Amino acid sequence: MINVRDGGLDKLGLLFERYKRxxxxxxxxxxxxQELSDDLVQNTFYRVMKYRHLFRGDGEFKTxxxxxxxxxxxxxxxxxxxxxxxxVEDWEHKLGHSENKSEEMQHDEEHMMLNLAMDRLSPExxxxxxxxxxxxxxxxxxxEILGCTEGAVKVKVFRALQDLKGVYEKLEKQM
Amino acid sequence: xxxxxxxxxxxxxxxxxxxxxxxxxxxxxxxxxxVPLTALSNLSQLDxxxxxxxxxxxxxxxxxxxxxMLREEQRKASKSTFSFQWPAWSVLAPRLAxxxxxxxxxxAGGYWMNKPQEKDDVASLTREVTDLKEMVMLSLLEKESAxxxxxxxxxxxxxxxxxxxxxxxxxxxxxxxxxxxxxxxxLDALRPYxxxxxxxESIIRSIANQSSPMVQVALAELMVELQEKKSVxxxxxxxxxxxxxxxxxxxxxxxIQVLI
Numbered sequence: 001m002i003n004v005r006d007g008g009l010d011k012l013g014l015l016f017e018r019y020k021r022x023x024x025x026x027x028x029x030x031x032x033x034q035e036l037s038d039d040l041v042q043n044t045f046y047r048v049m050k051y052r053h054l055f056r057g058d059g060e061f062k063t064x065x066x067x068x069x070x071x072x073x074x075x076x077x078x079x080x081x082x083x084x085x086x087x088v089e090d091w092e093h094k095l096g097h098s099e100n101k102s103e104e105m106q107h108d109e110e111h112m113m114l115n116l117a118m119d120r121l122s123p124e125x126x127x128x129x130x131x132x133x134x135x136x137x138x139x140x141x142x143x144e145i146l147g148c149t150e151g152a153v154k155v156k157v158f159r160a161l162q163d164l165k166g167v168y169e170k171l172e173k174q175m
Numbered sequence: 176x177x178x179x180x181x182x183x184x185x186x187x188x189x190x191x192x193x194x195x196x197x198x199x200x201x202x203x204x205x206x207x208x209x210v211p212l213t214a215l216s217n218l219s220q221l222d223x224x225x226x227x228x229x230x231x232x233x234x235x236x237x238x239x240x241x242x243x244m245l246r247e248e249q250r251k252a253s254k255s256t257f258s259f260q261w262p263a264w265s266v267l268a269p270r271l272a273x274x275x276x277x278x279x280x281x282x283a284g285g286y287w288m289n290k291p292q293e294k295d296d297v298a299s300l301t302r303e304v305t306d307l308k309e310m311v312m313l314s315l316l317e318k319e320s321a322x323x324x325x326x327x328x329x330x331x332x333x334x335x336x337x338x339x340x341x342x343x344x345x346x347x348x349x350x351x352x353x354x355x356x357x358x359x360x361x362l363d364a365l366r367p368y369x370x371x372x373x374x375x376e377s378i379i380r381s382i383a384n385q386s387s388p389m390v391q392v393a394l395a396e397l398m399v400e401l402q403e404k405k406s407v408x409x410x411x412x413x414x415x416x417x418x419x420x421x422x423x424x425x426x427x428x429x430x431i432q433v434l435i
Contacts, residue, residue: 009249025230038237111228151206161218
């Protein structure tokens with residue numbers, strides 16, 4: 001990234017190739033919308049390119065990237081709120097996607113159930129678990145993204161996992 | 176809390192017997208880094224299972240949009256790579272005068288030489304686009320997905336003149352790629368460069384390495400088309416191979432007959 005910041009724009013392609021999947025996984029995990037997640041990945045890299053001179057180089061690029069990704073997501077939902085998008089239409093859209101998703105995942109019940117359980121968590125808890133996954137449990141870095149201490153992140157992950165476990169067990173009983 | 180007490184609390188939690196007050200205490204210990212999350216076995220198992228859930232994949236559209244955006248930005252960056260700051264007037268005046276003189280000289284020079292500068296700009300832009308395509312192509316070739324690698328190979332057809340790096344990557348693909356379609360596409364992409372002796376020799380050397388009948392036949396046909404007599408020795412090696420199918424052997428035999 002330091003190369004990109006200092007003018008080697010062509011290296012941004014390599015960063016894109018390395019991080020587009022985890023970034024997409026994060027967005028998709030949050031909104032379950034393929035098209036929207038594609039857009040958000042694009043917007044995040046647009047900001048990386050535009051604000052590349054602001055990368056200080058004292059931390060990991062991935063941490064900086066997810067920091068931007070969170071802002072992109074928040075900005076998107078703030079705009080949607082202002083536009084007053086029809087909530088019913090939005091839900092239909094989401095339902096359509098989750099049906100497709102469950103069809104895709106039928107061959108793997110456990111993964112499907114975990115995904116369903118994740119969807120039922122609050123956005124804050126889902127976010128901290130997704131960050132834990134895509135930041136490979138580096139709680140200090142997650143703390144930098146969320147603006148809290150490493151210890152606080154661990155507690156957030158603990159609470160989110162507890163909830164996930166509760167929802168997962170309920171789903172298991174229903175099956 | 177003593178070590179023993181902490182261990183007891185963890186054991187109680189793992190058995191699902193901890194009450195809210197004990198869970199609260201556990202949170203404090205986690206926050207202080209005394210209890211790692213991995214010690215909570217059933218939670219950490221769930222965490223590991225979640226880590227193993229396969230990720231959804233972004234669409235190819237994301238790639239297209241990103242690389243279009245990057246090209247556009249590179250074009251802009253190459254146009255404006257200087258920054259400007261107003262200097263003091265005393266410094267500026269002679270510079271301005273010098274600038275005006277240069278401008279007039281430039282106009283005069285331009286008038287006499289009558290060669291537009293644009294040509295250079297276009298050439299450098301073309302070079303940049305080619306470099307970018309090369310970079311994309313080389314990175315796509317490393318992908319696990321055969322579709323991506325096919326896309327990489329097809330990108331070379333958009334290049335007016337591929338560099339040595341690209342032809343070497345294509346030859347490596349022809350020799351080593353696990354997918355027959357990708358190898359065939361690489362052979363096809365190498366066609367415009369067969370006049371280069373090193374490319375031609377690498378293709379000939381590749382004949383004996385190929386195990387797929389389709390690639391073997393395609394190579395034999397190309398050799399006939401090129402009237403490449405040096406390939407006969409390599410083609411004969413395929414005839415000697417027991418694994419080569421009978422039909423393929425017949426086709427190769429025909430090719431050898433044409434060549435000698």
